[in-house]
Amino acid sequence: MKRVYNFSPGPSVLPLPVLERAAAEMTDANGAGQSVMEMSHRSKDFKPIIEGAEALLRELMGIPPNYRVLFLQGGASLQFSMIPLNLASGEQAGPEAPGKKAVYIETGIWAKKAAAEAAKFVDVSVPASSKDRAYTYIPAAPAPEPGDAYYHITLNNTIVGTKWAGLPDTGPVPLAADISSCILSEPLEVAKFGVLYAGAQKNLGPAGLTVVIIREDLIGHAPSWVPALLRYDIHAGEGSMYNTPPCYGIYIMGLVLEWLKNLGGLPAITRLNQEKAGLFYRYLEQSRLFRSPVEKSCRSLMNIPFVCTEADPARREELETRFVKEAAAQGLVNLAGHRLVGGMRASIYNAMPIEGVRALIQFMEQFEKTNGK
Amino acid sequence: MKRVYNFSPGPSVLPLPVLERAAAEMTDANGAGQSVMEMSHRSKDFKPIIEGAEALLRELMGIPPNYRVLFLQGGASLQFSMIPLNLASGEQAGPEAPGKKAVYIETGIWAKKAAAEAAKFVDVSVPASSKDRAYTYIPAAPAPEPGDAYYHITLNNTIVGTKWAGLPDTGPVPLAADISSCILSEPLEVAKFGVLYAGAQKNLGPAGLTVVIIREDLIGHAPSWVPALLRYDIHAGEGSMYNTPPCYGIYIMGLVLEWLKNLGGLPAITRLNQEKAGLFYRYLEQSRLFRSPVEKSCRSLMNIPFVCTEADPARREELETRFVKEAAAQGLVNLAGHRLVGGMRASIYNAMPIEGVRALIQFMEQFEKTNGK
Structure with a gap:
């Protein structure tokens, strides 16, 4: 595989x-x-x-x-x-x-x-x-x-x-x-x-x-x-x-x-991490289906939780479960939020290539289109 | 290598x-x-x-x-x-x-x-x-x-x-x-x-x-x-x-x-371990240069310490140090005894092939010949 x-x-x-x-x-x-x-x-x-x-x-x-x-x-x-x-x-x-x-x-x-x-x-x-x-x-x-x-x-x-x-x-x-x-x-x-x-x-x-x-x-x-x-x-x-x-x-x-x-040590990885997280947070900011629950001033560079904006709890849960499942089918795995908080979470540690973040955003855009917002 | x-x-x-x-x-x-x-x-x-x-x-x-x-x-x-x-x-x-x-x-x-x-x-x-x-x-x-x-x-x-x-x-x-x-x-x-x-x-x-x-x-x-x-x-x-x-x-x-x-589970590995340890203890029994310091009735199948029979402590230490060094040069490594007890030790766990034990015995026989006993 x-x-x-x-x-x-x-x-x-x-x-x-x-x-x-x-x-x-x-x-x-x-x-x-x-x-x-x-x-x-x-x-x-x-x-x-x-x-x-x-x-x-x-x-x-x-x-x-x-x-x-x-x-x-x-x-x-x-x-x-x-x-x-x-x-x-x-x-x-x-x-x-x-x-x-x-x-x-x-x-x-x-x-x-x-x-x-x-x-x-x-x-x-x-x-x-x-x-x-x-x-x-x-x-x-x-x-x-x-x-x-x-x-x-x-x-x-x-x-x-x-x-x-x-x-x-x-x-x-x-x-x-x-x-x-x-x-x-x-x-x-x-x-x-x-x-x-x-x-x-x-x-x-x-x-x-x-x-x-x-x-x-x-x-x-x-x-x-x-x-x-x-x-x-x-x-x-x-x-x-x-x-x-x-x-x-x-x-x-x-x-x-x-x-x-x-790779260039901390200066290089810091730039890369800021770029990766920046891409993802900017995408979440403009999305109508997904949003970050975290206050802007203290958002993590490494772990980015997100939820669906859908107001109805049952429909939201269905959407989120389907999202995690369909993402996995595309090779974007382990996106479920922690079992104690639910929702989704993308952990983008040092070793996650920027291509991975781009692929995830692309998939989310597609999912957003298909799921009609 | x-x-x-x-x-x-x-x-x-x-x-x-x-x-x-x-x-x-x-x-x-x-x-x-x-x-x-x-x-x-x-x-x-x-x-x-x-x-x-x-x-x-x-x-x-x-x-x-x-x-x-x-x-x-x-x-x-x-x-x-x-x-x-x-x-x-x-x-x-x-x-x-x-x-x-x-x-x-x-x-x-x-x-x-x-x-x-x-x-x-x-x-x-x-x-x-x-x-x-x-x-x-x-x-x-x-x-x-x-x-x-x-x-x-x-x-x-x-x-x-x-x-x-x-x-x-x-x-x-x-x-x-x-x-x-x-x-x-x-x-x-x-x-x-x-x-x-x-x-x-x-x-x-x-x-x-x-x-x-x-x-x-x-x-x-x-x-x-x-x-x-x-x-x-x-x-x-x-x-x-x-x-x-x-x-x-x-x-x-x-x-x-x-x-x-x-491999055959415990019955098979037990036979193999007895064979490996048996070979080694039998060799030690008849050796004039090496001996086991352990009482016969309670000898381990896995860890076999041995010492040189040389009576003079300084000469014994010199012999043992040289043995460990020369063995390592032949690809028989980590034969030094624990730092608290000295001497030598061969640990022959499950994964040690019988060929390894045979190679060690062969080296010891050679060492015994060269070092004139």
């Missing part, structure tokens, strides 16, 4: 040259006579792979030297627990032994889940939420109080398609951010954050790898009872090799980063 | 036909027009992959219907924490709030690490250890006390090359076992265990996937403060999809299981 245009929110499209190279190296990578999947993580064959991936990530993101880069497992969801456990929890866990206070801004379902997991270990404060309008905007972010342990935001909200246009000023309180669905999509001033984390399965590589970028002074504060696998100090001390890391994911991420560097 | 014979303890050799198929399907798997790495974990394309892998594992291992199979992340090391957290910990964690009592038999470095992690949450009892003779045997296992929460063993000890020849009788106390380095190497009566767990990177697939097989009645006992990602009830309730699972690892495991089934 011909390659599809895959608009999945994650796991998601990867650059074709990366896949082709992975295929070519599958039984013998870098002349080692073995697959990267077979390499001992402590071997001389794997060392340049993990070190090269970290060096490229540091270069592309401009990560300052006082930040550590960790390659972990468990997805962003495990970071929901690791951040409070490492930055703010007390010598006892459980409902009667809360840690310090931490701020969470509620901008969607993942932000809410992050706060819920943190509440198991710290005193969570949620001073702002956009729940009142189904998370379709980013609320004003109040300043933290001086003693707060950290301040957590979800920089890009995969499900609802919003992103923070600017960063909250948290002063000396460390800013922690989930950047799973926007890492390397446009420039980010790493030095403004205490901790950044991202599941790889959107802009970096396959599922099963999580990247954590953390300022050194925030490492080493976990109480003694925290499991070894959940401690930043252990992972940092062992160079992400306390136990076997997800080696193949790290290798694929390295190939993706090489692809991105050859 | 020609494929090497890779004796790594993990990540380790995979069947060549599996790698070749993965390469062929890299840009378009099962006619989906996308790589398995790109598939949404909730898509119709991925569903048969994860369901097929579980069905094959159940069939090959004979897993009874009252056991759940979970595909998790974090390696066996995260299970060191998840087992006490889910089976025996109390409503508070920390040094002053222990949970129930659990038994750990200390048969090596991994068994010791498992006990150390558990001690953060439960009252750990270690009634038997083989530390007195550098873990080169499996100690007699005392019966648990009736109220013990569980009884933990490491069925095959990767570093020291021992395995339990029989299972301890734990009565109604659930037996928990780390089977990372022996899963699917020979038959195992699953019904005798409460929980089995294995990192995939030895006999199943790439690093980053962990398989847990757990009796249903042991699920659902974690206290409320345990992180979502560390709860068996959450993972079981969501079919291992509470968050994005390590999809590509699950796919590769499915291919490995298919390969194993086509």
